[in-house]
Amino acid sequence: MSGNMNLTLKVWRQQSLNAPGKLVDYKVKDISEDMSFLEMFDVLNEELITKGDEPIAFDHDCREGICGSCSMHINGRPHGPLKGVTTCQLHMRSFKDGDTIVVEPWRANAFPVIKDLSVDRSAFDRIIGSGGYISVNTGNAQDANSLPIPKDDADEAFMSAACIGCGACVAACVNSSAMLFVSAKVSQLSLLPQGKPETDQRVLAMVNQMDTEGFGACSNTGACTAECPKEISQGNIARMNRLYLAASLGGK
Amino acid sequence: MSKLDSKIPEGSIEQKWTKYKSTVSLVNPSNKRNLEILVVGSGLAGASAAASLAELGYKVKCYCFQDSPRRAHSIAAQGGINAAKNYQNDGDSVYRLFYDTVKGGDYRSREGNVYRLAEISPNIIDQCVAQGVPFAREYGGMLSNRSFGGTQVQRTFYAAGQTGQQLLLGAYSALERQIGMGNVTMYSRHEMLDVVVIDEKARGIIVRNLITGAIERHFGHAVVLCTGGYGNVFYLSTNAMGCNVTAAWKAHKRGAFMANPCFTQNQPTCIPVSGDHQSKLTLMSESLRNDGRIWVPKVQGDTRKPTDIPEEERDYYLERRYPAFGNLVPRDVASRAAKERCDAGYGVGTSKMAVYLDFKYNMMRYGRVEAIKNNNPNADDETILSLGKEVVKEKYGNLFDMYKQITGENPYETPMRIYPAVHYTMGGLWVDYNLMTTVNGLYSLGESNFSDHGANRLGASALMQGLADGYFVIPYTIGSYLSNEIMTKPISTDHEAFVEAENKVKANINALLNIKGTRSVDYFHKRLGKIMWDKCGMARNAEGLNSAIKDIRALKDEFWKDVRVPGFNEEFNPELEKASRVADFMELGELMCIDALNRDESCGGHFREEFQTEDGEALRDDENFAYVAAWENKGNGWDLHKEELKFENIKIANRSYK
Numbered sequence: 001m002s003g004n005m006n007l008t009l010k011v012w013r014q015q016s017l018n019a020p021g022k023l024v025d026y027k028v029k030d031i032s033e034d035m036s037f038l039e040m041f042d043v044l045n046e047e048l049i050t051k052g053d054e055p056i057a058f059d060h061d062c063r064e065g066i067c068g069s070c071s072m073h074i075n076g077r078p079h080g081p082l083k084g085v086t087t088c089q090l091h092m093r094s095f096k097d098g099d100t101i102v103v104e105p106w107r108a109n110a111f112p113v114i115k116d117l118s119v120d121r122s123a124f125d126r127i128i129g130s131g132g133y134i135s136v137n138t139g140n141a142q143d144a145n146s147l148p149i150p151k152d153d154a155d156e157a158f159m160s161a162a163c164i165g166c167g168a169c170v171a172a173c174v175n176s177s178a179m180l181f182v183s184a185k186v187s188q189l190s191l192l193p194q195g196k197p198e199t200d201q202r203v204l205a206m207v208n209q210m211d212t213e214g215f216g217a218c219s220n221t222g223a224c225t226a227e228c229p230k231e232i233s234q235g236n237i238a239r240m241n242r243l244y245l246a247a248s249l250g251g252k
Numbered sequence: 253m254s255k256l257d258s259k260i261p262e263g264s265i266e267q268k269w270t271k272y273k274s275t276v277s278l279v280n281p282s283n284k285r286n287l288e289i290l291v292v293g294s295g296l297a298g299a300s301a302a303a304s305l306a307e308l309g310y311k312v313k314c315y316c317f318q319d320s321p322r323r324a325h326s327i328a329a330q331g332g333i334n335a336a337k338n339y340q341n342d343g344d345s346v347y348r349l350f351y352d353t354v355k356g357g358d359y360r361s362r363e364g365n366v367y368r369l370a371e372i373s374p375n376i377i378d379q380c381v382a383q384g385v386p387f388a389r390e391y392g393g394m395l396s397n398r399s400f401g402g403t404q405v406q407r408t409f410y411a412a413g414q415t416g417q418q419l420l421l422g423a424y425s426a427l428e429r430q431i432g433m434g435n436v437t438m439y440s441r442h443e444m445l446d447v448v449v450i451d452e453k454a455r456g457i458i459v460r461n462l463i464t465g466a467i468e469r470h471f472g473h474a475v476v477l478c479t480g481g482y483g484n485v486f487y488l489s490t491n492a493m494g495c496n497v498t499a500a501w502k503a504h505k506r507g508a509f510m511a512n513p514c515f516t517q518n519q520p521t522c523i524p525v526s527g528d529h530q531s532k533l534t535l536m537s538e539s540l541r542n543d544g545r546i547w548v549p550k551v552q553g554d555t556r557k558p559t560d561i562p563e564e565e566r567d568y569y570l571e572r573r574y575p576a577f578g579n580l581v582p583r584d585v586a587s588r589a590a591k592e593r594c595d596a597g598y599g600v601g602t603s604k605m606a607v608y609l610d611f612k613y614n615m616m617r618y619g620r621v622e623a624i625k626n627n628n629p630n631a632d633d634e635t636i637l638s639l640g641k642e643v644v645k646e647k648y649g650n651l652f653d654m655y656k657q658i659t660g661e662n663p664y665e666t667p668m669r670i671y672p673a674v675h676y677t678m679g680g681l682w683v684d685y686n687l688m689t690t691v692n693g694l695y696s697l698g699e700s701n702f703s704d705h706g707a708n709r710l711g712a713s714a715l716m717q718g719l720a721d722g723y724f725v726i727p728y729t730i731g732s733y734l735s736n737e738i739m740t741k742p743i744s745t746d747h748e749a750f751v752e753a754e755n756k757v758k759a760n761i762n763a764l765l766n767i768k769g770t771r772s773v774d775y776f777h778k779r780l781g782k783i784m785w786d787k788c789g790m791a792r793n794a795e796g797l798n799s800a801i802k803d804i805r806a807l808k809d810e811f812w813k814d815v816r817v818p819g820f821n822e823e824f825n826p827e828l829e830k831a832s833r834v835a836d837f838m839e840l841g842e843l844m845c846i847d848a849l850n851r852d853e854s855c856g857g858h859f860r861e862e863f864q865t866e867d868g869e870a871l872r873d874d875e876n877f878a879y880v881a882a883w884e885n886k887g888n889g890w891d892l893h894k895e896e897l898k899f900e901n902i903k904i905a906n907r908s909y910k
Contacts, residue, residue, distance in 0.1 A: 061492040129432030133425035141378035148393025158386035
């Protein structure tokens with residue numbers, strides 16, 4: 001069963017990090033509007049393989065918008081035209097027959113291209129490893145209800161914790177800043193009483209690691225929040241700036 | 253090696269684990285520093301194991317095929333995690349969780365393991381809260397609970413519809429902390445392709461660097477597989493695209509027995525298949541069954557819009573058949589009931605292979621409560637409904653959004669259409685009480701082992717098991733083995749066993765690349781999935797299974813003659829990764845059918861059409877099949893080993909949810 005949409009794709013092809021890359025044109029036919037954007041790529045890849053061409057490499061895994069693997073820059077926007085949606089949850093009903101769609105990888109110095117649309121986002125892991133945690137070894141915990149947490153604080157921490165680490169915020173930013181990603185984790189942990197004792201060292205270490213990885217500064221354009229598939233609030237950045245300032249001055 | 257010894261400690265069920273922990277051999281801190289452990293997989297089981305073992309002082313290496321350990325498929329678990337906290341004062345206890353799990357598994361799991369799981373469950377919630385996992389809370393600041401299938405208490409902890417994500421990010425942060433401290437070396441985008449066994453002990457693994465294609469040898473004093481389930485053997489499932497059986501299967505071919513591989517679970521609340529292009533199926537959390545009522549029209553082939561069908565013309569078939577549990581019967585029961593209605597011609601939607609999950613009744617119920625809270629007890633129905641929608645939105649908002657995104661329909665206005673889909677595999681590597689497989693020093697945790705869920709897993713128990721195994725079981729049990737290994741010096745990876753394993757891996761890759769056939773890997777994978785779904789799916793029979801075995805063998809021959817794997821090894825090559833995984837799925841698929849054919853009974857997710865009661869319920873045969881079927885790979889076939897299941901604390905009984 002197939003549909004009736006015919007599309008032109010301009011897809012970034014790059015064999016490896018140091019190889020030159022370019023946009024290559026592909027025609028895809030009989031696309032159904034119920035397909036996801038990645039399923040449309042499956043159709044194209046199937047055709048390329050059958051013809052003896054090299055399929056397009058792209059990252060994807062859960063295909064339900066939660067693992068954060070997919071990372072396509074579609075018509076100039078991370079994860080495409082819809083608000084609050086990852087590439088894997090973008091469906092072809094958001095496009096029209098005859099459309100031309102440009103697909104590129106995330107663009108940022110801190111996210112080097114691996115191949116085609118696939119990039120290396122391990123910088124995010126190193127930022128978490130520098131302080132994005134609460135230092136508690138297994139077995140040290142007290143009873144979970146011995147520490148009541150106001151519902152509003154828990155809910156706000158949850159909103160920040162919804163980040164999937166996809167990197168769309170970096171890809172959307174003119175400065176390739178990772179402030180939204182970093183501030184979401186800093187916020188989640190500093191909003192909760194368990195995370196408060198380490199707030200100062202956490203924010204200093206994570207910001208330091210973010211700078212070391214080569215992410216840019218924040219100039220408050222708000223593109224990160226606008227393109228974030230989980231709609232993480234820009235308020236997290238303001239909170240992190242306050243916490244960073246307080247920590248830098250050595251007081252609270 | 254052929255004798256199965258479950259190594260369940262002596263003593264009363266309440267004392268087994270306590271006594272075990274107090275008497276198990278320990279490794280002193282200075283020796284731990286010299287012992288290396290390889291953890292394969294970074295989901296809930298893998299991340300929690302790697303972090304906890306590193307905290308204890310072991311040298312740990314951790315591997316995942318994803319680009320980051322945070323992306324393991326545990327992230328996609330939605331509904332919740334069970335724990336016997338009894339915070340709701342509704343009669344829960346360790347014993348009741350243990351009982352519910354054994355009964356839910358249709359009396360095909362091991363009492364000792366399940367009791368330990370229930371006993372550990374409260375500690376998991378404590379640990380996660382301490383890590384900053386933002387569970388749902390009540391206004392008083394206390395943790396909130398909800399109900400899941402197969403239970404009559406509220407013991408499920410949750411974080412909206414993203415519980416797996418929040419738990420995994422907790423375990424991931426613990427893992428990253430150890431990585432940051434230099435106690436764990438992380439290998440992302442690395443896939444395990446063989447286990448190295450020396451003198452009958454697991455001593456290392458062979459991995460492929462998925463970016464460069466380099467084949468690497470890694471030594472470890474022990475190897476811990478936390479590599480998830482094999483639901484993707486069906487091609488379409490709720491599993492992530494990359495989920496695979498390869499690590500477990502390579503271990504199986506090196507001597508680890510595979511247990512109950514035919515026990516697979518269909519989750520009743522998935523979005524139905526919409527077309528041939530479909531690459532995966534999406535789950536709508538079981539937690540929705542708390543507030544959604546499942547129905548089909550009372551007449552066959554009713555084409556009216558669901559909102560136009562009046563109440564008296566709807567068949568709430570779960571409430572009708574199972575009044576005691578209603579919409580919250582276990583997954584296997586709910587899935588079969590949906591299939592029964594659709595097969596009988598009552599299905600809805602364009603494919604007629606779907607049933608309705610309707611929230612209106614409970615939206616009205618919540619709306620009335622809100623109206624009273626707002627001092628507006630006489631509100632009209634429209635106001636009540638809109639108040640109710642807000643309550644439902646807070647509980648399940650992300651799931652409703654996802655449904656709308658995928659189907660283009662608004663579930664706040666019209667019922668969801670749902671149908672069962674492959675979701676979880678209860679079968680897996682056979683392990684003893686220590687979680688060790690039949691290969692010494694080779695462990696299996698989480699979904700990759702078989703141990704705790706019998707023939708059917710209850711909802712919100714997978715997260716519990718993964719974290720129990722990783723945080724609280726393996727840190728103790730691995731000591732009983734490693735305390736005897738403190739004199740073992742690291743073995744050089746030039747050892748002939750490493751060379752042999754690496755050569756085998758390389759030969760397999762070259763063979764796949766050199767077929768240069770005409771069909772893509774997906775083409776074969778889809779065909780395998782269809783055979784498995786049609787003949788080894790929600791209902792099986794001997795005739796179908798026999799023909800499936802023949803079909804799979806023929807398909808396997810065709811695959812090895814005609815698959816086309818483009819590119820080469822020394823590059824990022826996702827098609828090559830898929831090809832090697834599908835090759836293993838073919839072999840597994842055959843064993844699943846053999847196992848299903850051997851088990852002449854129906855239990856849990858394994859429903860043999862020949863064995864059912866008059867009203868269509870599963871008919872167990874406790875006299876002949878109260879055992880774990882553990883299969884030993886003999887190269888050209890399998891030998892069956894049986895571990896008899898003894899029920900000393902729970903009376904084995906007819907499993908009724910009526």
